[in-house]
Amino acid sequence: MGGKLVKRKFNLYDCIIYLLCASALVITAFPFLHVLSMSLSEPSEAAKGTVWIFPRGFSINVYKMLFRNGSLWRSFANSVFYTAAGTSLSTVVAAMGAYAMSKKRLAGKKFFTYYIFITMYISGGLIPSYILINKIHLYNTIWVMIIPGMVSVWNIILVRTYFVSTIPASLNESATIDGANDMHILFRIYLPLAKPILAVISLYTAVGIWNSWYGALLYLPNKKLQPLQMFLANVLIFASADLKQMTAEEAAIKAEGMDAALQLRYATIMFTSIPIMCVYPFLQKYFVKGALVGSLKE
Amino acid sequence: MRAGTEIANPLDRRHPNFNFSKGFKNVIRDRYALLLLLPVVVHLFIFSYIPIYGILISFRDFKMGDPFFTLGSDANWVGFKHFIDFFQSMYFVRIMKNTILNSLLTLLIGFWVPIVFALLLNEVTHRTFKKTVQSVSSLPYFISSVVIAGIVISFVSKDGLVNNIIELFGGERTQFLNEPRYFRVIYIMMHIWQNFGWSAVLYLASISSVSPSLYESAEIDGANRWQKMIHITVPGILPTVVVMLILAVGGMLSSDTERILLLYNPLNYETSDVIGTYIYRIGLIKQEYSYSAAVGLFTNIVNLVLLIIANKASDRVSNYSLW
Numbered sequence: 001m002g003g004k005l006v007k008r009k010f011n012l013y014d015c016i017i018y019l020l021c022a023s024a025l026v027i028t029a030f031p032f033l034h035v036l037s038m039s040l041s042e043p044s045e046a047a048k049g050t051v052w053i054f055p056r057g058f059s060i061n062v063y064k065m066l067f068r069n070g071s072l073w074r075s076f077a078n079s080v081f082y083t084a085a086g087t088s089l090s091t092v093v094a095a096m097g098a099y100a101m102s103k104k105r106l107a108g109k110k111f112f113t114y115y116i117f118i119t120m121y122i123s124g125g126l127i128p129s130y131i132l133i134n135k136i137h138l139y140n141t142i143w144v145m146i147i148p149g150m151v152s153v154w155n156i157i158l159v160r161t162y163f164v165s166t167i168p169a170s171l172n173e174s175a176t177i178d179g180a181n182d183m184h185i186l187f188r189i190y191l192p193l194a195k196p197i198l199a200v201i202s203l204y205t206a207v208g209i210w211n212s213w214y215g216a217l218l219y220l221p222n223k224k225l226q227p228l229q230m231f232l233a234n235v236l237i238f239a240s241a242d243l244k245q246m247t248a249e250e251a252a253i254k255a256e257g258m259d260a261a262l263q264l265r266y267a268t269i270m271f272t273s274i275p276i277m278c279v280y281p282f283l284q285k286y287f288v289k290g291a292l293v294g295s296l297k298e
Numbered sequence: 299m300r301a302g303t304e305i306a307n308p309l310d311r312r313h314p315n316f317n318f319s320k321g322f323k324n325v326i327r328d329r330y331a332l333l334l335l336l337p338v339v340v341h342l343f344i345f346s347y348i349p350i351y352g353i354l355i356s357f358r359d360f361k362m363g364d365p366f367f368t369l370g371s372d373a374n375w376v377g378f379k380h381f382i383d384f385f386q387s388m389y390f391v392r393i394m395k396n397t398i399l400n401s402l403l404t405l406l407i408g409f410w411v412p413i414v415f416a417l418l419l420n421e422v423t424h425r426t427f428k429k430t431v432q433s434v435s436s437l438p439y440f441i442s443s444v445v446i447a448g449i450v451i452s453f454v455s456k457d458g459l460v461n462n463i464i465e466l467f468g469g470e471r472t473q474f475l476n477e478p479r480y481f482r483v484i485y486i487m488m489h490i491w492q493n494f495g496w497s498a499v500l501y502l503a504s505i506s507s508v509s510p511s512l513y514e515s516a517e518i519d520g521a522n523r524w525q526k527m528i529h530i531t532v533p534g535i536l537p538t539v540v541v542m543l544i545l546a547v548g549g550m551l552s553s554d555t556e557r558i559l560l561l562y563n564p565l566n567y568e569t570s571d572v573i574g575t576y577i578y579r580i581g582l583i584k585q586e587y588s589y590s591a592a593v594g595l596f597t598n599i600v601n602l603v604l605l606i607i608a609n610k611a612s613d614r615v616s617n618y619s620l621w
């Protein structure tokens with residue numbers, strides 16, 4: 001801040017500050033670099049534990065092995081579907097609810113405000129929800145990945161705040177006088193004006209759904225329907241069946257005296273994070289924007 | 299004609315003295331808006347309110363085939379049995395201790411890191427450098443916990459990076475995650491590593507909303523960099539800091555169940571098992587629904603109380619509260 005006003009000399013303090021910030025950069029970037037270079041190294045070199053920042057030798061065999069895994073692609077496709085469906089539904093529902101709550105006068109507004117806010121602070125917890133999901137037969141269906149998470153009170157608050165603070169109430173009134181009903185007003189007037197906030201909440205929702213795995217662990221034992229993150233959890237963390245599917249390939253490599261398991265894990269990590277790394281720098285400002293709107297709530 | 303009937307029959311819903319009629323008219327007036335709100339109302343009823351009602355199973359002996367909504371004698375009421383069982387079980391002390399220690403240490407060690415980092419970054423004048431540091435350091439927040447935990451587990455595994463470094467300096471290879479005493483360190487480091495950059499970006503954003511004129515007048519008064527930071531920047535971000543702190547304290551007992559589930563294993567339960575993971579294991583794996591629902595209810599109550607206390611405290615200290 002101050003720096004913009006007066007051009008200072010670069011002194012010792014600046015040195016320390018830049019050094020500390022650079023070390024933060026290294027601390028976050030190094031693990032990814034290491035994972036990347038491990039996955040690209042010659043298996044024999046990787047097994048020796050001498051790979052640090054740059055790959056030693058070059059081999060994309062583990063990636064080839066990874067891409068041949070059918071479960072990876074299927075879970076990837078599942079995730080794309082869950083994210084697209086979940087995000088669009090959740091955004092539309094949030095916008096609809098937010099519009100109703102943004103109206104100056106709404107029958108039962110006080111009741112609905114309490115009704116919505118209470119759920120932010122009181123919840124039944126894991127077990128009652130689990131039993132409910134079973135009782136209404138959502139358990140182990142694709143819907144369990146979409147419907148229970150469809151309403152986010154947080155998103156409703158964000159959109160409502162945006163409506164109230166950026167769209168003048170007189171616009172709503174004059175449209176009403178012209179004979180437009182609330183449906184028309186929302187979809188023809190409010191939504192086009194609210195594109196920025198809708199983009200922000202869709203972005204957050206999409207990242208949230210894309211990264212989630214816990215719901216699948218709880219409610220979706222069917223491996224064919226599981227999202228990518230659950231597949232990853234099985235491969236990287238729980239080391240279960242999915243990994244065994246790979247071990248046929250692995251066995252071939254092991255026969256040559258090398259252990260590809262670690263490299264395969266690293267390749268999996270890289271494959272799933274590289275897309276985010278490429279996109280994130282361009283989206284960062286929208287994420288920050290969203291977080292800021294969030295801190296201005298009410 | 300209409301006016302006539304209203305006077306003639308005071309029980310008519312359209313009678314001006316009939317209060318309900320006004321409400322009903324409003325419902326008609328707002329019918330489309332209410333229709334738009336309907337999905338939210340129905341969804342919250344099913345997925346929030348029914349589970350809240352479902353808390354009652356913690357006072358029953360519930361099995362999957364049993365009726366869910368019943369209040370009658372077929373509900374197998376057992377009173378506070380499950381709560382007493384939980385308080386007396388050998389796990390109670392262990393999981394309470396782990397939950398509180400994990401959250402408290404994460405808070406104590408991790409909370410100030412992004413604040414200091416943001417203050418440092420704020421002093422950086424080279425824009426490209428500043429932007430790069432921000433983008434790279436906040437990236438891990440958006441990468442899934444599964445992947446992050448996958449990296450951590452690989453790094454601390456016997457043939458992983460950490461052991462390679464240890465061996466380089468002549469140490470012995472250790473299977474870190476199989477030893478309870480290393481779990482907390484690993485968990486806290488992972489938490490900080492994944493979150494500090496993004497939290498710092500948020501703090502930076504709130505720093506940038508501090509009015510530049512404050513800095514200008516401080517400069518005229520001869521304030522140095524350090525004084526400007528302490529007397530202008532820090533008070534400027536205090537509300538954000540307080541909100542973050544309230545939320546952290548309020549969620550103390552929820553302590554990141556997902557991340558611990560990814561990191562822990564039976565060999566380190568001694569230091570890793572927390573309330574959330576315990577509920578998951580007992581409830582969903584062993585299927586003792588009522589008992590684990592009781593544990594969940596206990597946690598939720600403590601969490602709510604903590605949140606209210608934290609909020610009150612911050613209201614008193616900084617006049618800033620969540621509600």
